[in-house]
Amino acid sequence: MGIRQQTIDDYGAFVDKFKPKKTTDDCYTPPAVYEAIKDWACREYGIDPDKVVRPFYPGGDYERFDYSGGAVVVDNPPFSILSKICTFYRTEQIPFFLFAPYLTIFSSTSRNGAHMIVTNSTIEYANGAQVNTSFVTSFGDDLIRTAPDLANAIDETVRRVRKEQRRHPPKYAYPRELLTVSRLGKIGRQVEFRVKASDVAFTRALDSQKAVKKAIYGGGYLLSEAKAAELKAAELKAAELKAAENVTVWPLNDKEKQIIGKLG
Structure with a gap:
């Protein structure tokens, strides 16, 4: 989907908010x-x-x-x-x-x-x-x-x-090629992630969701394979950084490093 068409679709969605439901x-x-x-x-x-x-x-x-x-x-x-x-x-x-x-x-x-x-x-x-x-x-x-x-x-x-x-609340999982706001929200404090318009296409629902009258809350973007892999790597990196935030790391002093250097 081109930028112009995406803009038209977004504007249509904006106008629809003001139509009687x-x-x-x-x-x-x-x-x-x-x-x-x-x-x-x-x-x-x-x-x-x-x-x-x-x-x-x-x-x-x-x-x-x-x-x-x-x-x-x-x-x-x-x-x-x-x-x-x-x-x-x-x-x-x-x-x-x-x-x-x-x-x-x-x-x-x-x-x-x-x-x-x-x-x-x-x-x-x-x-x-x-x-x-x-x-x-x-x-x-x-x-x-x-x-x-x-x-x-x-x-x-x-x-x-x-x-x-x-x-038994329903649990859903999206494919890694779908970018949602919540995915970015989970990594936004740890990792910088950028997307160009040429890497994505906007969608309100996957076809598999439409069959059961479901949709992506807030909409989402289909990602290129390369960008999807990059996002997955960013999520893993963010998870590591977040886990490290609550860990106290005790450093070695010079004496301890000298002892280690003599071992083996």
Whole structure:
């Protein structure tokens, strides 16, 4: 990537900071929480788990998704177009059980005939957003209802997931060809390290991260092989210097050096 293109990309990122963010549209449900909700819906409404489909994924098109074979939608859709989605499913007679925003659930579904299940469940999604969530569905006879067993199942699952995350926090390691701010921060007090624009290319996420909806916090730079080796050497040198900072070295005096000189 040239300097000009990099500058354009950085400026675009700067401008994006000031655009309104629909954060709930980027909320990917933790698998354990989704399974608890799906299991409840299947038991409550007699849904065949093998018929459940999830058409809402990055790059997906729910209107062109294949709903043949008696498919039932159980998924977390973009909240900003929830009303449109419900109207589409009602018109096409596709059964659904969808996540919905808690505070605006009435206004989101008042004109499309969807039934509402109010649980006010605080779900922490994969992007870190905590959203108070309820549900809308084509199933059942009640226009509006509560579901204590569903709400409690979600709460218990959320607590378990949080506990497991605290006990087993994720550990990540980047390839040596990726330069991050934290890598420089670890060596900056011990070793001088310089990078020219021709040695690097900016990236916000590795392709392997995108597949699991992860990114490099703060972005990073891909390094040339030579520069990556130089950085690795700098890290080793910094580690040695840092270790030596807390070590008291006792020197030899002249007499001791003379004794050593006569030995052997």
